[in-house]
Amino acid sequence: MQVLGHGVDMIEIPRIARMVERHGFRFLERVYTPAEQAYCKDKKRMFEHLAARFAAKEAVLKALGTGWSAGIGWTDVEVIHEASGRPRIELHNAAAREARERSISSVLISISHTDNAAIASAIAVGAD
Secondary structure (H helix, E strand, C coil): CEEEEEEEEEEEHHHHHHHHHHHHHHHHHHHCCHHHHHHHHCCCCHHHHHHHHHHHHHHHHHHHCCCCCCCCCHHHEEEEECCCCCEEEEECHHHHHHHHHCCCCEEEEEEEECCCEEEEEEEEEECC
8 A cells, every 4th residue: 555645634613513504505515425414414413523524525635636626526525434433435526537547546534523623634545
């Protein structure tokens, strides 16, 4: 396994709460996949989980080295939870294409949050 990129992002949870309160369904649809929305809406502390996914998406784009260029949209990066609870990244559309072009085979993710902030660290890896 070869490390090809690393990205970290942190966001204040009240900022995400304000976005949801201000823009509602439009914000959720634009930023989160249906599976991510369902996962977060099921949680007692929904805004913390939404913020963690927001930070993860930002961290992944930093690890890919693309930022929001190349036509990548928010839902092109998806945080999936395995049965064990471990988060996993799935790339779709333009994000998947950019990863292939950069020889990135997967993105490792670590997510954490407190009452006030969420942080994510993403590592883009390629096969040796």
